[in-house]
Amino acid sequence: MKKLIITALALSAMAASAEVPLKIYRGDQRSDTVYSSRQYVVGVTTPGATATIAGDSCHVYRTGTFGSAVDLAPGENMIPVSVCIGNSRTTTDVRLVYIERERHQTAPTVTESLGAPLHLRTLPGAYLQYGNGGDRLGGSKMGYIDSGICLTAVGKTENLYKVALGNNAFAYIPRSTVEEGGSGQPIVNSGSASITSDGKMDCLSISLPERVAYWARTEIDPATIKISLYGVTNNTNWLTQRGSLGMVEFVDFRQEQSDVLTVVLRLKEKYSWGFSVGYKDNTLTVGVRHRPASLALSDLTIGVDAGHGGAFPGAWSPSGLSEKEVNLDIAKEVARLLRQAGAQVVMTREGDTGPSMTERKQTWLRGNVDLAVSIHNNSSGNPLASLGTSSYYKHISNRALASCLHESMLSLGLADFGLTGNFNFSLNSPTEYPNALVEVLFMSSLAEEELLADPDYRKQLAAKIFQGIADYLELVARD
Numbered sequence: 001m002k003k004l005i006i007t008a009l010a011l012s013a014m015a016a017s018a019e020v021p022l023k024i025y026r027g028d029q030r031s032d033t034v035y036s037s038r039q040y041v042v043g044v045t046t047p048g049a050t051a052t053i054a055g056d057s058c059h060v061y062r063t064g065t066f067g068s069a070v071d072l073a074p075g076e077n078m079i080p081v082s083v084c085i086g087n088s089r090t091t092t093d094v095r096l097v098y099i100e101r102e103r104h105q106t107a108p109t110v111t112e113s114l115g116a117p118l119h120l121r122t123l124p125g126a127y128l129q130y131g132n133g134g135d136r137l138g139g140s141k142m143g144y145i146d147s148g149i150c151l152t153a154v155g156k157t158e159n160l161y162k163v164a165l166g167n168n169a170f171a172y173i174p175r176s177t178v179e180e181g182g183s184g185q186p187i188v189n190s191g192s193a194s195i196t197s198d199g200k201m202d203c204l205s206i207s208l209p210e211r212v213a214y215w216a217r218t219e220i221d222p223a224t225i226k227i228s229l230y231g232v233t234n235n236t237n238w239l240t241q242r243g244s245l246g247m248v249e250f251v252d253f254r255q256e257q258s259d260v261l262t263v264v265l266r267l268k269e270k271y272s273w274g275f276s277v278g279y280k281d282n283t284l285t286v287g288v289r290h291r292p293a294s295l296a297l298s299d300l301t302i303g304v305d306a307g308h309g310g311a312f313p314g315a316w317s318p319s320g321l322s323e324k325e326v327n328l329d330i331a332k333e334v335a336r337l338l339r340q341a342g343a344q345v346v347m348t349r350e351g352d353t354g355p356s357m358t359e360r361k362q363t364w365l366r367g368n369v370d371l372a373v374s375i376h377n378n379s380s381g382n383p384l385a386s387l388g389t390s391s392y393y394k395h396i397s398n399r400a401l402a403s404c405l406h407e408s409m410l411s412l413g414l415a416d417f418g419l420t421g422n423f424n425f426s427l428n429s430p431t432e433y434p435n436a437l438v439e440v441l442f443m444s445s446l447a448e449e450e451l452l453a454d455p456d457y458r459k460q461l462a463a464k465i466f467q468g469i470a471d472y473l474e475l476v477a478r479d
């Protein structure tokens, strides 16, 4: 007891003479006022220092960060934070004011009905979404549709029109992707259809008197592409197949509702290599890619995306690492490994630039990629947890790719944040090539940031992404 008092006196005597660096990390928090009693206090000091928060000693990571959870009492709380190297010590108080309040629910978006139906025509970049909901990635997308399609709006929200696709089918479309005009949603008969192979794709053409809205999606087991055409009655009495097809086993037309015609393309193979849907004049054309002639990486083109960049840093880690630089470093290493294996690589950015999502997708389309992977790092409110790695896909046909990437990442012994489907991320929306997103680790986690700050560990992470791509190709070759 006596000894402890002496030590404390010695330290307080030193405090005035030397300073140990100490910065409190505030993240996005702009004010001292908080609305939940459990908070995280994170500090940054010199690696090798010791640290305490509210008297409890904390682990100091190699990045110099340390943190602790604190439980606040209502009103003002002063939490002492102290760092120490040898006899030098720096102490500060973190002020947090906890105000108890009811959790408020955000009001649901209201759709107002339009007095009279409004006629619209789609512009380039138009897409349909299922409802008027949304989150930070926007409302859940049904898919992109071509320009020049006439629609009838029956309702609106602040940013969306509700459009009637049929008697029992409604969708929402961003107001910024349509113009007023046209004659409203047409009701038409489908004309003749044919499918033929051009050697790289099977091309289905369906003649229609006008452009109609459509919804394309994939199914697995068995692998199928389905395209619903709205306002269309089946009058296709000729469905001609010329020559042998590379990927499509058969095409079938099904009148699912009196005004919804669904075109079913059953695939010969278990894994789809992508498809495109659009109009040439008023003819709906569906291009279904064949499996590449060789699945050797040396015969393939792989798209690699480093998330964020330029003016868009993405998430910041507590010690000041930006997501955009970590993403780029890992992506470049993935690209290097792919090129070393003989692959062509199409990167969406090679330096500190911030192309838009549309530009990134165009880069991959122009580069005719066989598959593509986007690389990001995650962020959460809890700096003390190692939440781990996660992979994402939107279309069910891309689940196997995302799963191979995820399993490969988990083989490093990382925590499992999950394999996530139906994900609304923009670079997961294209149907033209298989694609997936890897959220490598959490920038916001003190322990995972320490891993991400280590150049050698970033190389290991990149090697696992490379391996996940190789595993997927092996799976497709085997099945």
Ligand SMILES: [Zn+2]
Pocket: 307, 308, 314, 315, 323, 376, 377, 378
């Ligand atoms: Zn990100």
